[in-house]
Amino acid sequence: MRKIALAGFISLSSVTAGYAQDASDKTTIIHAGQMLDVESGKLLQDRFIIIDGDTIRNVLTLNDMEDMEEEDIDFIDLSNMYVLPGLTDAHVHLTSDANVHGYKRLTRSTPRAAITGVRNAKRTLMAGFTTVRNVGAPGFTDVDLMEAIEDGDVPGPTIIPAGRSIGITGGHCDNNLLPFENRRKAGGVADGPWAVRAKVRENKKFGAKVIKFCGTGGVLSKGTKVGAQQFAFEEMKAIVDEAHLLGMKVAVHAHGQEGINTAIEAGVDSVEHSSFISDAGIRAVKANGTYLSMDVYVSDYILSEGEAAGILEESLAKERTVGKIQRERFQAAVKAGAKMAYGTDAGVYPHGDNGRQLAYMVKWGMSPLQAIQTATINNAKLFGLESQIGSLKSGKMADIIAVENNPLSDVSELEHVDFVMKGGAVFKSKVE
Numbered sequence: 392m393r394k395i396a397l398a399g400f401i402s403l404s405s406v407t408a409g410y411a412q413d414a415s416d417k418t419t420i421i422h423a424g425q426m427l428d429v430e431s432g433k434l435l436q437d438r439f440i441i442i443d444g445d446t447i448r449n450v451l452t453l454n455d456m457e458d459m460e461e462e463d464i465d466f467i468d469l470s471n472m473y474v475l476p477g478l479t480d481a482h483v484h485l486t487s488d489a490n491v492h493g494y495k496r497l498t499r500s501t502p503r504a505a506i507t508g509v510r511n512a513k514r515t516l517m518a519g520f521t522t523v524r525n526v527g528a529p530g531f532t533d534v535d536l537m538e539a540i541e542d543g544d545v546p547g548p549t550i551i552p553a554g555r556s557i558g559i560t561g562g563h564c565d566n567n568l569l570p571f572e573n574r575r576k577a578g579g580v581a582d583g584p585w586a587v588r589a590k591v592r593e594n595k596k597f598g599a600k601v602i603k604f605c606g607t608g609g610v611l612s613k614g615t616k617v618g619a620q621q622f623a624f625e626e627m628k629a630i631v632d633e634a635h636l637l638g639m640k641v642a643v644h645a646h647g648q649e650g651i652n653t654a655i656e657a658g659v660d661s662v663e664h665s666s667f668i669s670d671a672g673i674r675a676v677k678a679n680g681t682y683l684s685m686d687v688y689v690s691d692y693i694l695s696e697g698e699a700a701g702i703l704e705e706s707l708a709k710e711r712t713v714g715k716i717q718r719e720r721f722q723a724a725v726k727a728g729a730k731m732a733y734g735t736d737a738g739v740y741p742h743g744d745n746g747r748q749l750a751y752m753v754k755w756g757m758s759p760l761q762a763i764q765t766a767t768i769n770n771a772k773l774f775g776l777e778s779q780i781g782s783l784k785s786g787k788m789a790d791i792i793a794v795e796n797n798p799l800s801d802v803s804e805l806e807h808v809d810f811v812m813k814g815g816a817v818f819k820s821k822v823e
């Protein structure tokens with residue numbers, strides 16, 4: 392059946408950037424010159440990925456293909472490329488823009504944020520990120536965006552939406568920019584164990600698939616101390632228990648040691664940022680199987696572009712105390728063998744640059760393979776989607792990317808992905 396390799400070429404020039412062909416019930420074969428098995432770290436030569444509709448049927452060698460008898464197959468020649476599973480990001484804000492921070496944000500309506508999300512979803516997908524966790528959006532704009540993408544109205548990654556981030560009155564997940572007479576309160580604000588349980592239920596009701604809460608102050612919020620714990624243990628425990636009852640994972644925003652340790656004890660599934668995590672905290676995540684999602688790139692963007700983007704002077708001062716320590720703690724966590732996720736906080740910096748963090752992770756102690764694993768198989772496990780995404784295996788979604796040069800030699804190759812397939816449909820191809 393070698394003929395397959397010569398006939399039935401899909402015309403990739405017909406792929407309009409960002410708009411997929413209908414993948415519904417056709418069979419596609421990708422010839423991957425080099426296919427990265429992200430679990431073993433091996434580059435497998437000349438593999439043929441057989442795709443039915445949106446799902447990988449099988450991955451075969453040329454010999455295995457001998458007795459395949461099929462007609463009407465689209466053939467995609469990536470024989471000169473390095474082929475990987477689609478990348479994933481555990482921490483994005485698709486409806487936020489990197490040049491709209493601080494008081495500028497008050498000028499943006501919720502519908503405007505949704506439109507911003509449409510553009511950013513496309514940028515994210517075209518950068519090779521085929522699944523993202525959206526951890527905090529005004530209203531439920533991320534749920535709407537997820538639905539519009541699922542319906543095929545607009546291109547974008549698979550979204551796991553959190554809806555509103557849950558937080559204390561006056562905390563990092565509240566809106567503290569205006570004085571009392573013009574006060575605003577963010578949609579996810581709740582105080583007390585029963586009130587936070589109700590908020591979790593409400594988020595679920597309106598479409599959230601993951602729960603995000605703020606367990607400490609943050610860099611970009613007004614009037615919060617970056618390391619200081621927010622929520623008492625009882626409140627964190629109530630959020631986690633309720634979310635788990637409803638079948639949702641929990642991501643906590645946490646920079647400081649006490650907040651991190653309390654959240655781990657409460658049973659969260661991932662700690663976002665984790666900037667000042669202590670050695671005891673690292674031991675605790677290892678004992679509990681908690682993932683660390685450390686955004687080790689974003690600091691450079693905040694400090695170089697932040698002022699022009701409207702970031703408060705108070706926030707820039709906070710970032711100066713966080714960035715370097717976070718990277719050192721990242722290094723310590725990697726050395727200790729903690730489970731690492733790939734979360735970048737895209738939205739604070741421009742969407743589509745999600746891949747930039749990979750090189751930072753390598754600079755701060757990971758091998759290129761380890762960095763790639765965080766953005767593929769590790770995130771898949773954190774999301775509870777390891778049977779569907781994260782590697783190129785029979786039965787998984789056909790979320791596939793390709794680059795020209797070996798990302799195991801230089802991981803920054805993944806900052807410019809040349810080929811993107813999501814659910815069996817080609818969205819981007821520089822391959823002719």
Ligand SMILES: [Zn+2]
Nearest residue numbers: 482484526736
């Ligand atoms: Zn964030």
